[in-house]
Amino acid sequence: MRVCNGWHRFLLCIPLLLFFAHMLSVLELHQNPSAQELHRKQPKKFGHLVLGPAAGEGLHDRLQCQGVKALNNTHFSSYNSNFGSHIAFVTVFATFNPTVDRQVNGRSSDLLTVGNTSYNKLERSMAILNVFINFIQVTMPQSNIIILTDPASGLPVHRDRVTLYPIQGEYSREKLMLQRIRSYIAFLETRPEEHSQWQGQVYHSIFTDSDIAVVDDLGQIFSYYPNFDVALTFRNNKEQPLNSGFIAVRGTPDGILRAKVFLEEVLKIYSSKYMKASRMLGDQLALVWVVKSHPSFDAKRFTRRQAFLDDVAGASVLFLPCLMYNWTPPEGAGQFHGMPLDVKVVHFKGSRKRLMVESWNFLSSSSSFDISDMLCLILKSGRTKYDF
Secondary structure, eight states: OHHHHHHHHHHHHHHHHHHHHHHHHHHHHSSOOOOOHHHSSSSOOEESOOOOOOOTTTTTBBBEEEEEEEEOOOOOOOOTTGGGGGGEEEEOOOOOOEEEEEETTTTTTTTETTTTEEEEEHHHHHHHHEEEEHHHHOOOOTTTTEEOTTTTTOOOOOTTEEEEEEEEEEOOOHOOOHHHHHHHHHHEEEOOOOOOOOOOOEEEEEEEOOEEOEEEEEHHHHHTTOOEEEEEEEEESSSSEEEEEEEEOOHHHHHHHHHHHHHHHHHHHHHHHOOOTTTTHHHHHHHHHHHHHHHTOOOGGGGGSSSSEEEEETTEEEEEEEHHHHHHOOOOOOOOGOTTTTOOOOOOOOHHHHHHHHHHHHHHOOOSOOHHHHHHHHHHHTTSSSOO
């Protein structure tokens, strides 16, 4: 009987023990933030370049660096494209809150300094736009640059082969991604009319974000892949396999028409399904929806590096790997494995825009003007969060 009573008391104590264990775990949770909470904390941002180890060390097809000196040169194209003068880079650009910065002790509280130059908020945006133009004019000097913008913007851009193209619309920060698709469509609508003045020449368009650096000739896309209407860039990312920061359009009448119809379908899906994401990612989500809804869609092709063609929404769509045509300093699936030797476009999205300005300053101040060395600077600085 005593043994039985002892077991009975033990069983009665179990719920009490479990309750105390639960209370201790709750107290510990409040004292120590969870992994999810730690992940949510923003990493420290730096106002100067911070060099770290170069990802991809020892991989034969990745850039190898010693400091900011490239040990193996990137495969820059020796292909002299005849398309250079027949390509227009098209970007949508808007400025926000161009008011006078707050003054503290007679100086702007919003000034940031890169090298010997200080920038307020408006000047930072213009600095990115100018560096975007600089890179294109170095790597593809015969190409043209077209800036789609609000007619009231009055952008102070006066550069050779650069044209401001006003398109009426809503360029607020909240609607800019939606306006970008609308501006692309409006621009393409004018091309057939201009085509009659081109005397049989074909002028292609590459729509990009303004925070990219073109580091090699992109004209070869249109000769290596002669059968596409629209080109998109893809990555091995299940949720967001496409990036909308690079869209190429063949300049034939059929290519322009099919590209316009394709983008109109993206705009329709954007407007009906993703307006809550209109400030960011809405266009990308709509783009993915249009592509994935096609019967021939095969997600496995996004896990490989090879370019491929598919018919989507009445257009022949060329899918190009982000690793080569839309590479982001270590951010995103697969990109912590280093920088491919054949990279052609570097995308400084997010908080890496200061790095874009620093990279141009490094390149332009170098006596050898070596793009491979500049890419080492980008690779070794890319994991750091910068404030610009």
